[in-house]
Amino acid sequence: MIQNDEKVEYPWDCVLCSQQNAYFLRKCQHCGTVKQQFCQQMKFDYLQNDNQAFSEINIIDFECNRVEDRREILELLICKLKLSESDYKVVFSKQLIIKPYLIPLIQNPEYSSITQEQADQGVPFQQTFQYLSGDIYIFENNEKAKIYQEQCQYLNLQCPITKYIELRRVFPNSNGLLTLNAMMKELKIPYQSDCFALAEVVSELLERAYKFELNMLQTLKFPIPEEEARLQGFDNIIILDFEATCVRESDKKYLQEIIEFPAQVYNVQERKVKKEFQKYIKPVENPILSDFCTELTGITQQQVDEGILLDQAINEFIEFKQGLQKCCILTCGDYDLHLLKKEAARKGIPISRELQYYINIKKVFPKSLRNPKDPKDPCMVEMLKLCGLDLLGRHHSGIDDVKNITRIVHYLINEKNFQFDERMVSYTFKL
Template sequence: MEEHKENIQVIDVNAKMSNAKEEEKEKPCSRICPDAESAPQTPPSQSNSDFSHPVYKEIALANGHINRMSKEELRIKLSELKLDTRGVKDVMKKRLKSHYKKQKLMQSAAEGGPTDTYYDYICVVDFEATCEEDNPSDFLHEIIEFPMALINTHTLQIVDTFQAYVKPELNPQLSDFCIKLTGITQVGRHNLCVKALKKVSKIVDEADPFPEVLRQVVAWLQERELGTKYKYAILTDGAWDMSKFLNIQCRISRIRYPQFAKKWINIRKSYGNFYKVPRAQTKLSTMLEKLGMKYEGRPHCGLDDSRNIARIAVRMLQDGCQLRVNERMHGGQLLSVPSSGPVEGAPPPHNPHSRD
């Protein structure tokens, strides 16, 4: 639902977007992936004196040289280093800077100097939900697909996926627009046939209700020892999945909002801050294009969307971005997580609790 999310009108269910404009106002977070063109800021795990280390002067000098390189010079140097040569000039420039930064910090770490840290795993979530072409102001979106793609940040690979359909409670009959948008039943040249419509109805009708699907999600996360043995974080394409869809769904299902989903990485914020591009250039299709990649699979299929978002996240990690939690839910409100905060992983997942 990536292209449709920004047009969705949602009733206020104590999920007031009090800081909706905060994302646009937020300055690029150089602390996440400091660009040594300017004086580096202090990360939460280091003291001010750490940046007096000579390694940061070396990084700054390398960045200055890279800034003066042409696109062809960047491509040649990346090729020599056996790095990806795809993407626009700014992406290649950032990739080369991050490579040198990573090499210098690895050498520094071996000598007892500063280094970077990552989550062990990042779990990408991209819900599909019920919708209408012109959503009335009181329309409540229900999750109909719960997909996840799991990234191992050490191997930089998508190592596992999860997918479950969900039976909606308030609007069990999907609208034609919703079916077309999700792509679940698209056939031929974007035409829908009666047989296809019946197929989707069967999938939805035979699916488990949301509380049961959430239990399956929790079991899947627990089996992979996320939050216990391994440090992990949730990642989404924007703020809507958690602050709107999951928040509303939990109220409809009369269960409490899960603790493990109260903080997440908004990849649009991370992408914009890291590559220093405006919000208008952080849509899924645009991010893929700017990174020299193409969408793989069927657009608006939640699992395929999750996989493609994960591909962007992997590329950003390869380019040296330390993806970290930057948004959270608190008291039913969407808030930004300051970059000065500690890099915390999501808590161990637990089965849903009733609101009654």
């Protein structure tokens, strides 16, 4: 519970004794009166938060064995809390060592508390499903939920979890970026090496009358093995990279327009480029290119003056990609298709959904190839370097950038046995 010296944030005033109480408390800590008002600055409405509460919560955390960018759960922690109107209690808590399947040997044993012998005698991952039941599951963050899901997929198991709450995202009065240690510090929970830290955080929130609700739920995209057929990878990858009008000075009011629409189709089975598309687009909102734009992209005024309009280019691109089976657009960043969506909206051009989902190669570029000292996603030039490839052609020429991104795709598929599949897809629209 709240300590006497704890700072009171987002307070509410008791209607009986007028004393201030912290937002977490449902009753006045001075006279016991039930909370009657709340501060609107909090992310979650208190009155709504007082309804539709879950009666049982499963808290899941784990440690992984790792080889490059592959992870396998080695130690699984499960805690089950039973909730009532006035109290909650731990009805189950278990620590399970999982027998390795994907990565037989423990990596970096000097940093692991689990020995190889313990791991070899561990339980199969699927046996842990028997301990899961109840209304909702809580993971520390989305990354952990996805790792759990991936393990089910690797083992061809039906994932027992389809919906969950990401504690980091719903933690009160936070920006959704807190680590587990930061949450413990925020709640003034002392660290103990033998404690189940995630359960300690959830328990403390419940002590403070915090509730977990239906509107906090998130869904795992592919929770059942029947979806595995959809995860065999794309047959054709359409590499796309727009160039747009621009000015040297930063100007938020300046409306960018696409002026080069290039693409290549890379066939995964044949391991080569099958088709190429390139059109110059005539801008209408800012018809005269700036000197900076020509200097950056190499695109001339004459090329855009002789170009076609955006809606015609979109129609020709749709025709270009007709007949391609199991295909997906791939871009180097989120910029390209978001730019298309904004410009099309301004100009009243309809955009089909097939032009609103894509793979951002920056996000899926393998961790094993990245610079471990640089947490940022690599740009195209950095990815080329990390793949041992030189930059060819002119950077910021749309068609040359497309060719260089295609070379990165080719390297990942051929040299790293990399698979581009639906788990990597991003969207410019809400599903």
